Amino acid sequence: MVIILGLFMVLPILMALWVSLLHWDGQSNPFSTDAQFVGLDNYRDLLTQDGLDRTLFATSLRNNAYYVLLTVPLQTGLALTLALIVNQKLLRGRGALRTAFFFPSVTSSIAVSTVFLFLFQGSGAVNTALSWIGVKGPNWFNDPRGVLSLLLGGLGIVDSDNPSGFLADHSFLGLSWFEWLSGPSVAMCTIILLAVWTTSGTFMLIFLAALQDIPRELEESAAIEGVNRFQMLRYVTLPALRPVLFLVLTLGLIATWQVFDQVYVMGQGAPGNTTLTPAFLSYTSAFDNADFGQGMAIAFILLALILTMTALQRFVLRERTPRPRRTR
Structure with a gap:
């Protein structure tokens, strides 16, 4: 097992780490003199140097951050609800209900994504259904506007078309604070909806197995004490x-x-x-x-970011033992 993990996991990771220190086009041996060693220049271009590389990387981080902040809580809450x-x-x-709830998780993500493209196009089924209740649906996959900026603009708090002031004058990683706080785009919200629908079934089964493993005596004792459903849950x-819950949140965070x-x-x-x-x-930069x-x-x-957030999540969800009271 150590040999297999070393050959197919550890060794490729170390090779990829070496490649990250090179300027390499993939057409030669990365361990030969044909590959130019540039040290940490690739990391500097992404994190500290002004330019298109840093702007694109910051934009991708912003998009993915909103994707994580919305998808993980929604899919976890929905999965727990379905399991209950x-x-x-x-x-x-x-x-039959378990099969129906789990079915989207075993369907090809490529096939489901293609179906969503047809459902959410300008004249698709979603906009047609919205028109029945007098709502004009957006052109989902062609709308780059952030939903938070649209909401604040609709309330007259900010001008989403021509932002100005404190949020527009300050920036981080090449993006203004307004761009960071504008929220996920309408197109990204559609992908979030797809992710929640397709992943909740898998996490539902995990929660369901855990629920069935809770001792029946514990629930019966709580019922005898007269607790209601909300108190039983809490x-x-x-x-x-x-x-x-830690497992589900960690898997959701990584995915x-x-x-x-x-x-x-x-x-x-x-x-x-x-x-x-x-x-x-990363794929477009390389290939x-x-x-x-x-x-x-x-x-x-991205690996460092995932490890950091997983460690933080572990710290938040750790078991807390009550401190012993001091006797005077």
Whole structure:
């Protein structure tokens, strides 16, 4: 097992780390003199040097951050809700419901993404259904406007077309604060909806297995004490699900920061780079622009970001033992 992991996991990671220190087009041996060693220049171009590379990378981070902030809580909450529903002993057709809820998770993401393209096009089924209630739907995959800027603009708080003032005058990584806070685009919201729908079924099964593993005596004791459903969920069910909740949140966090296939099929960064993600930017840098060094640098920055957020999440969800009271 150590040999297999070393050969197919550790060794490729070390090779990719070496490539991130090179200016390499992928056409020669990266360990020969044909590959130019540039040290940390690829990382500097992405993090500190003004230019298109840093702007695109910052844009991809902004898009992916909103994707994570919306997708992970929504898919976790929906998965837990579905698990609580199908775990009811008196519910009829529980097996059919489990299959229906889980079916989107086993369907090809490419096929589902293609279906969503037809559903959310300008004259698609979604806009047709919205027209029945008097709502004119947007051109979903061609609308680069941020939903938060649209909301604030509609309330008259900011001018979303010509932002000015404090948010427009300050920047971070080449993007103004207004661009960072404008929210996910309408196109990205569609991809978020797709991700929540296709991943909730898998996490539902994980929660369902954990719910069925909760001792029945614990729930019966709480019922004898006269707790209601909300109190049962808060003080009995959720504490028992803490390890599984950490697992689901960690898996969701990793998957959402590595999103690629939906972006590749549904937008490829368009419109206006509002669906661009670090994983897709790493792919385009390496295979489209023949700059494998920059592509690997993006991948390792993304790896560091995922590890940091996972450690932070572990710290927040850790088991807390009550401190002993001091006796006077």
